[in-house]
Amino acid sequence: MASSSLGSSHSSFTCVLKHRYGDFVVREVDPDGQIASLTPQEASEDAAVHAACNAEREWEEETKKAHAPTPSADAGAEAHDNNEKKRTHEPASLEEAMAAARAVVVEQTESNVDAEQLQALVDDAVNNKQNRSLTLPTPLDDKTKRTNVHTAIRLLSEAVEAAHSLSLVSCSAKNGSDDDNKHRIEVRVVAAGSKQARDSQRRKNGSPAIPAHVAFVVRKTNVDTASTARALQSMLLPHGAQGKGNARQHHHQKSAAAAASSIPGTVTFAGTKDKRGITYQFMSAARTFPRYIAKAARKLRGVAVGQFKVVNERIYLGNLRGNRFNIVLRNLADDAQANADKACASLRQSGFFNFYGLQRFGRGVAHTHKIGQMLLANRPDAAVRMVLLACDAETALSEADAAADDAGAPRGAWPTGNLEAALAVTKTRPNDSFIEKDLSIALRRRVEAANSTRRKDPTARGWLTREELAAAFSESLPKTTCMMYLHAFQSAAFNAAVSARALAHGSAPARAGELVLVDEDDGVGGGGGVEDLCDAEEEGGGESLPRVRLVTEQEAEANAIPASRVVLPLPGRFCTYPLDAATLDAYAPFATDAGINLQRLRTRLAWLEKHDNDVGAALRALAGAGGNDGAVVDELEGRKGKHPLLTVAALPGAYRKVVCVPQDVEWRFVRHATHDEDLLDVCGNVLSARNVESKSAPEQGDVCGTGSLLSLCVDFTLPASAYATMAVRELTKQPSDTLVP
Template sequence: MESAKGANTVVDDEEKAVGIECYANTASGFQAILKERYTDFIVNEIGLDGEVVHLTSLDAAVDEEIDSREQEKRQKTIVQLSATQEEPDDHSDRQLDDGKKAPAAAAATPSETQGEGTDAKVEQTEVAASVDFSAEIEIAVADFVKLAGPAEAERLKEFLEQPGVLLPAAEGKPAPAPLILASSNDKAYRTRMHVFFNSHFQLMTDTVEAPADEEASGPVKKDSKRPCLCIRVHPRKPVNSKGGNGGQKRNRDEGGGWKGHRRWPANLPQYLEFTLCKENKDTGDAIGVLSRILHVKPRSFGFAGTKDRRGVTSQRVTIFKVRAARMAKLRLLGMKVGNYRYVDRDLRLGDLKGNLFTLTLRGIEEGSQLSISEAVRTLRTSGFINYFGLQRFGSHSIGTHVVGAALLRGAWEEAVDLILRPRDGDKPQVAMARSIFKEQGNAAAALKHMPTWCVAERSLLEGLVRAQKNDYVSAFSSIPRTTRKMYVHAYQSYLWNRAASERVRRHGLQRVVAGDLIIDTGCQTDIDNEDGDNDWIFSNVREVTPEEASAGVFSITDVVLPLPGSRVIYSESVQKIYEEICQSDGVQLVGFAHSVREYSFGYLTGAYRRLVTKPDKVKFDFVRYSDPSADLAETDLARLQPVQHDTVKPAGKAEEGELLALRLSFSLPTASYATMAIRELMKSSSSQASHKAATLSANHIVQN
């Protein structure tokens, strides 16, 4: 494996600014258009079980099965209870001549039969309701004993069993009085009480003062100066009663009524897992849309990783206590959901093995098939330098790693200025807000013009308005924590890229050298975890000895480089590389550089990342096409709603299509960038400006 940086390769200023400078092999590159259409970049998540995620079904059949079982169980209970409550019929055992029992209603008139049937249905409905609530009351009272004791639990049981509390009272009869529970000065206890009644029966509660002459009869905090208050529990009110729905929450699916929120079926796992297939949306935007439509908070969702915006991606997502039938009714633009199942645990970041990419590179030069085929085979065998891609550092002229370096230096005012400084490409409203702050230094005036979607900028301006003059640290703390972490992590990534390029320049990629770091366990999973969750990795990283290097014990794919932090180790040669880079930026590599610990490498755990990654399951072919707008690869959405394009043909004779494209698929582990694999394959820049130039050039050739 040879490293390349020279003929037939491109390194532009944008990549060089973030440390992306070298290539892993010397295979010839080529020109092509990437991401001309969304369908040219398809990503399918690979789960921890190794299965590739696809959207294959939109229906909620899983709910139909569950509801069918629940209904069957319910009917059995109704029949059993009805049988025990029926009076014996003197004629019920009368036998016919042929040995069969005579129907009890054989002599009844049709009208009588119909009336009896109606009464029976009403009776069954009432029996079913009483059975359901009897069981729920028993469960609730048992839980309430643990919370408030047996005496209060007995009072609650008597209250719940009264007509008019859970079920409507007889017509003309008043509703029961609210239940006032024992008083307590423990606010946490009262909060648990509110939560209890919200989760059991969705009864409305409020807090009232205890009688002046009454001592607290509930839990008491001796040192607390809070007053003793009582929880008051209100009966349910019918939806059509005076005052609307009486303060009860309405079930959007059921239309409100006596049942309130639909009860979650017993023994059904609390999380619904589904496949989200989206087009031209990043994962955060898609989750935001779903949360608004479903009226739930974004944190109710879980997912294993964020997926690119410009592409068609499929991934698994979980949501807390939302039924599949409700999800299946959603009308969504640019995305679909399906393949539902219920699970016991939500998805969390990192719960995946990797991603399967299906890419289409258009505008291939005629006659280049052989050299491109060789380049693909070389990529498969030699891999690529596992750089952090440009998207890691933001899409603006001022990279997030530059802000991170300022924070690590303790240059708070500079960090604020970098975030709010005017920059090329801003939309007019954003440009105006930045200009006001730069020229006037007026955070309040700038805030009025800053759009809500500029989360970091708005949060910082709000912090500046609230904070005392020149208190930039407090102002910066107004930015959401995940965004603040992003800046420092971006500088970690920048350091890694720079160190990787320097390692390749000094030693190449033909062999492992003494002083390289390796993980001594043959780990094949993701090790690039900035939060340091993989504890076993830190205890298994070590230096390669001179003897091991001479014997060729390890391959270049075993070598890792650290993301700086308190738990990583450096060999002497590796640490020297990192220190040289940090010194040029005025950043301290080890320990705490200032009193704000959050912005120091001593606060971060650190991680390790493989120097070279090899793509797996590599497949490719060439296709001809005549329509530039034709989709050349099939997406999950297209399989569900097939659209035929007669302009796409296998590569063959020129008359079958004047345009040529490479269709390439491969899988990568988590935290590896497909754009870096394509950069290695094409030996060209991965920047957007470069891709736009290639697209314009190719379109010009086609038009002429």
């Protein structure tokens, strides 16, 4: 990553970031501009349960109205007649209702036993006020007969509820091994207004029995986003579904959208956030009730939920406009105040180079972008070694090749004996190392199958092939985790290209051959992020990418386009690449390391030079044609021996701004007495400056509080996928890895 900044004249200064969790508050901003928030009152356990119940009641009222019949203008008399007919068939008392139900049961089952048992069930429940259940002994193969019995029981339930606040719920019994048991009717006595009673009433009205999706806000403190979603999901999934191979396989065979719609309890989120800090995030859970989410969150440390709302669509990764940050930079020197004030003004005016932060690539030796590189290079054996053994890419490759050579296996395969030794290491991993544990479980199954085959046939191969390793990798891990490694590879390539651009042109306006968005040609926009790291299967491939064009020589000579409009691609199938040599060359090493062929791009450039000596005219012609036909990464589809999820064929690519300009930048200085004093509340407000207006002018900022220590509180909004640590890096002109203690 280049160390150059945007060229602001302020000097560097030292500070401490994330000294306390409350020093880094992040709140997501949804596509409608709403900021995720939970007040301390809303985040309490009792308030969360109360809000969940209110959301359920609102949903029930809406679904009841949505599924209520809409009478025509001339249907009043007919509706009145139907109501009168219904009243004449409704029993006036419990005794009459019981007699009518008995008559129907005897008529449909042709047996008095069922009617007698139904009578005994109701009498016992009424007298003892306890829940009871009964399965009518006579099987009913005729659906019409079953429907008549269900109708009779519902009418009886209305009378029982009116007299004793109990309800009867009937359904087809399924607790048995014999075939005819599927056609027996089970009757349960439950409390009126209970979940079972409401579900039965919703089915009677034709409305859905369970919400499609529940959206909610999560506030977490020092907790990882994926771990939070995983913990909630494990408690919301149906009993026994989590961890089973068939459920996991079903999840990966379908697209993420379909899986989230079909598996109850599946939790999705809009974006991943730092663990160290207080974050407010939008999440959704499929086919569950808000109260279950509230109860599950009570069992998680550092997690609070609220703002429940039943919705028809899930929240998907990337469904954000941006994030609002409230950050404290502590331990400023007294003479650094004027310099820091100047830095904040420069950040608001010019922004910062839009690098991906270090958290994108991990902090261990097994960097996520290197794992993605191994997957793209068709070396899943090395990728698996990096995940399981936490080693670097070079070590993983050398050990993988040595193990294959010793066993006489082809390169890329992993001998089962050597693999078993590696799997033994994962047993010592912490409980939160779910990626390693899930991957090791899938690999153990394949090793056991391979060893079983070898015991029967000693001549059978004693290793797992590349195809088997890639399949185990993609099928054992959530799709978002697999794509994380590929996106990290794209991010590393982007960072290299931005570094090349910064070193070659700095913050100068756009140069000829660089890319800008067509949608911003009218002067709208600037400084935001346009990245949408989606996969082609869900989002339709290249059709989802924004249109780009090349900057002409005339525009470059006139400095007509600022650097904040320049975009660079994240490598993918449908990306257009810039013709600026300094930037373009930065992609070559990544393409070579991953085994990606950029020859078609090179061919396109050679064609331009050969057929048009006027480079400016060639650029204009290419820009007019859209430029999307030749500059693509090819030889990505149909590469044999690779799982489809682990190839660049799954990535259409994306575009990202080179420079990001924050919005709504505000800052103030705070003096305090102790190093560990809380300066922000959980909502990101400065505790000692509730009545102090934030700065709106570039001169020296406001100072509030008393004490010998000086800190800077800065607030700003960034587009989705932009990193606040890179903004702080621009502010302080210090490497981002030295800011966090």
